[in-house]
Amino acid sequence: MAYELPQYRDTVRAEWGDYNGHLRDAFYGLIFSYATDALMDRLGLDAVCRARTQCSIYTVEYHINFLQEVKVGAEVQVTTQVLAADAKRLHVYHAMTLLDGAEGSTDPVAVSEQMLLHVDTRGPKSAVFTPEVMLLVRAMAAEHAGLARPAYAGRVIRLP
Amino acid sequence: MAYELPQYRDTVRAEWGDYNGHLRDAFYGLIFSYATDALMDRLGLDAVCRARTQCSIYTVEYHINFLQEVKVGAEVQVTTQVLAADAKRLHVYHAMTLLDGAEGSTDPVAVSEQMLLHVDTRGPKSAVFTPEVMLLVRAMAAEHAGLARPAYAGRVIRLP
Numbered sequence: 001m002a003y004e005l006p007q008y009r010d011t012v013r014a015e016w017g018d019y020n021g022h023l024r025d026a027f028y029g030l031i032f033s034y035a036t037d038a039l040m041d042r043l044g045l046d047a048v049c050r051a052r053t054q055c056s057i058y059t060v061e062y063h064i065n066f067l068q069e070v071k072v073g074a075e076v077q078v079t080t081q082v083l084a085a086d087a088k089r090l091h092v093y094h095a096m097t098l099l100d101g102a103e104g105s106t107d108p109v110a111v112s113e114q115m116l117l118h119v120d121t122r123g124p125k126s127a128v129f130t131p132e133v134m135l136l137v138r139a140m141a142a143e144h145a146g147l148a149r150p151a152y153a154g155r156v157i158r159l160p
Numbered sequence: 161m162a163y164e165l166p167q168y169r170d171t172v173r174a175e176w177g178d179y180n181g182h183l184r185d186a187f188y189g190l191i192f193s194y195a196t197d198a199l200m201d202r203l204g205l206d207a208v209c210r211a212r213t214q215c216s217i218y219t220v221e222y223h224i225n226f227l228q229e230v231k232v233g234a235e236v237q238v239t240t241q242v243l244a245a246d247a248k249r250l251h252v253y254h255a256m257t258l259l260d261g262a263e264g265s266t267d268p269v270a271v272s273e274q275m276l277l278h279v280d281t282r283g284p285k286s287a288v289f290t291p292e293v294m295l296l297v298r299a300m301a302a303e304h305a306g307l308a309r310p311a312y313a314g315r316v317i318r319l320p
Contacts, residue, residue, distance in 0.1 A: 019207070019210075020216070020281065024190075024193060025189065025193050025219040025222070026186055026187070026189035026190035026192070026193040027186070027190075029185065029186035029189040029190075030184075030186035030187075030189075030190075032186070033184060033185050033186040047179070050179075056180070058226065059185040059226055060225070060226055061223070061224065061225050061226065061315070061317055062185070062223070062224055062317075063221070063222070063223045063224075063317055064221065064222055064223075065220070065221050066218070066219055066220055066221065069284065084318075084319050085319075086319055089319055089320075091317065091318070091319055113317050114317070115317050115319075121180065124229065153317075154316055154317070154318070155221070155316070156314055156315070156316055157221055157222075157223055157251065157273050157274070157275050157313075157314070158244075158251070158314070159244050159245075159246055159249055159251055159275075160249075
């Protein structure tokens with residue numbers, strides 16, 4: 001694959017651990033939140049753009065699957081795939097893997113499907129992307145359209 | 161309704177805010193995580209039980225809908241409904257509302273549907289609830305079975 005997916009790297013901080021020294025569920029979500037910030041920067045939706053347009057990205061809905069325990073101190077990487085987009089929404093999929101090969105696997109430790117909405121914060125009310133951002137969104141969505149549909153996209157939560 | 165749903169209350173801390181003074185997505189998740197802890201305590205799955213049985217609750221999957229902005233300093237309450245349960249799983253639904261009536265509404269500001277699994281941490285591998293916990297889980301699930309199905313349960317994420 002020639003195209004490099006957006007990536008975000010972080011290290012699991014002690015204050016994100018539970019009583020047992022493992023990453024608490026909500027802090028997987030925080031790492032995914034930072035990965036969304038990194039995606040926004042890459043699409044030109046950065047602090048400069050926010051100040052100029054008074055627009056920002058709001059998370060309206062997300063889903064996380066917790067697949068493996070992650071220890072405090074672990075280095076993780078999130079790779080982001082755009083599943084779909086329209087004039088003011090991004091449907092994205094984050095996959096988190098361990099960077100240190102100790103566990104000997106590149107299987108994700110957690111994944112998150114998210115719906116992100118472009119919002120004019122003065123309302124707040126939804127707003128179409130600027131033409132410049134829309135160009136970048138369309139280009140990224142087109143490049144990612146050829147990738148395989150991720151395993152945990154489109155899930156409903158229910159007892160087995 | 162005679163039966164009181166499990167509740168958890170908290171105040172939105174400054175460090176949970178984004179650049180704009182609103183609760184960041186992941187920290188809604190942290191408040192829901194604390195609400196799950198409160199539910200566990202109520203079902204006898206507390207620190208004493210964990211130490212004795214080496215078992216705990218793992219979140220395997222969750223879904224959050226972010227419905228309204230919440231400001232730093234706001235007081236929030238999470239009410240929890242058990243949607244279903246089996247010998248080692250709990251399917252629950254948390255609804256977060258504002259406690260200060262300034263916004264004049266009891267509509268939820270966020271909701272979270274979650275699948276929780278009882279795990280023997282020595283594996284880790286899934287484990288059936290102890291008989292004492294199972295009694296409490298069954299009683300709570302039966303009491304909640306008569307409640308209306310929540311609006312945001314069973315959702316799939318997709319573009320409209």
